[in-house]
Amino acid sequence: MSKQMEKIVMMDSDEAAHIQTVTGWVDRHGRFWGDDEYQARWCGATHMKCKNKPDVHPVHSTRGYCEECHREASQAKFLAMERVVWSGEPLTIFDSDKYFFDAESLADYCVENSLLPSELQLVICEPNYPPEFDIEQHCEEIIPEGGDYFSLPQTVRDAADALNKAIKESEPVSWSGSERSAIVSDDILTDEQGGACSMSQVDKQALREAAQNATDGPWEDDGARNVLIVRDGVATSLLTTVVGYDTSGLEDIRNAIFIAAANPSAILALLDELEAKDRRNAELNSTLERWAVDRAQSASDLEAAEKRIAGLEDENEYISKRFKEADLIVGRNLIAMRAAIIEWRATGDANNGMAWIFNTLLGPGELPSENEKDAQAYFDREDEQLDKEMMELHKWFWERNKRIEAERAAGASKGE
Structure with a gap:
């Protein structure tokens, strides 16, 4: 069979290379991203809109996150x-x-x-x-x-x-x-x-007294930079002429509008509303505190009940294990009795057979097979599984005792 020759392509041949126009996305730094428009825009941009609320939240850095979304999520979690x-x-x-x-x-x-x-x-x-x-x-x-x-x-x-x-x-x-x-x-x-620590360190009582002692009004601005006190529909008093910092006078007008809006009646209404909300908040806090205490008591009662259930389950398991231990002991006695029968059949010596039974008062139950000739081999074989299960039981009892001792020690250290 002839060996296939490797194709030879010369360096200066048209087959080795050719010019081809490639179209793709390029970021503002000149990096080429092929069809990946998102990656190109992400690398080329400095800011992006919030993906959750693009029309509400402000833009944020492409390498950061929307702080408004984070704040809202944190608030919801709290x-x-x-x-x-x-x-x-x-x-x-x-x-x-x-x-x-x-x-x-x-x-x-x-x-x-x-x-x-x-x-x-x-x-x-x-x-x-x-x-x-x-x-x-x-x-x-x-x-x-x-x-x-x-x-x-x-x-x-x-x-x-x-x-x-x-x-x-x-x-x-x-x-x-x-x-x-x-x-x-x-x-x-x-x-x-x-x-x-009161809000903005405002003396609300002093503010209330000042508002009560001031002229009722209503107060109005004249559209220029004056604040007027109106009585019976007539502006009888010029309260003040507001002078701001800008030369256009626009700041003066805005200041006058604010002062007129913050008249004694408005201040008293705000204080009344604030005090009503404070009273409502105090009532809600009191209710929450009462609910929290009730819930804590319910949680304590539930915990005590769960501990009692766990204790009963542990006792039930302990009793079940003790029953199993008794079954294994009985099973071993039955095996010994069967071994005694095998010994008697094989040797004809009843005394050797009785040596297997020890002092048990239980009957032999099911007889061993006629094919069994070696009492010791039969006993060892049948007893192996019982012995394994007995060891598992003893291990369980030992671990349970260690756990109870540890729980008692932990309770003593806490003063329980």
Whole structure:
């Protein structure tokens, strides 16, 4: 068979290469992207519209995200959280790295930022503990095939148990925000702190008294830059001439419009509305606090019921295991009786047969096969599975006792 010759294509031949026009997308930096228009536009642009609400939200950097979408999503997440009454746990401001570990630090923050606790999005923190050490998983590559936790030396198992006991009894390493928002009363602030934290530090009572003592009006602007006090439909008083900073006079007119709108009647109406909302908010907070307390009690009752159910299930399993243990013991006795029959048949010696039965009072039940001639071999063969199941039972009892001891120790450390 002749070997096929490789085709030869010369460097200067038309077959080696030819000119061809290629069409595709090129970004503003000159990079060619072929048919990938999106990638070309993404690399060439600096900003893009919000993909969720392009007509509402402002544009954002192509290498960033829509801050309005993030804010709305964060707000929705916070509002969906379970609300619970704060009972002294560490707190954090939602979606931030600001933490408070006592009421004093929270009060100081409120005073510094002129905010009330109820105006903050506070989240209850949960403790972070070191993870427990799984010695069996740690040693899985060296444990013999078919082995388990008990294949490890007792000293190693004891050391691992001591380490995990220390971990369970340790203090938290750190704290993280949970899925529960905190209901914190403004009463944690002193009267002085509360006054400093009122909205924009406005003295609402002083503002109300000033509005009540002022001329009722109505007040109107004259379309120029004057604010007039009107009585009986007639402008009888020139309140002020507003002078702004611009030379066109437009700022003066806008200032006059604002001053006329912020007349005593309007201020009193706003204060009345604000106080009504404050009362309503206080009622809602009181209701939420009551619901939170009721929910906490219900959760406590549910937890107690679940523990009781778990305890009953554990007791039921324990009793079932004990019944199985009894069945295995009876089964071993039956095997011994059958072995006694085999011994008697094979040797004719009843005393040797009785030696297999020991002191049992149970009857032999089903007779062994006539083909069985070796009592010891029969007993070993039949007893092997029973012995395996018995060992599994003993292991289960041992693990249960260790778990109960650990739970009691944990409860004692917590003062339960």
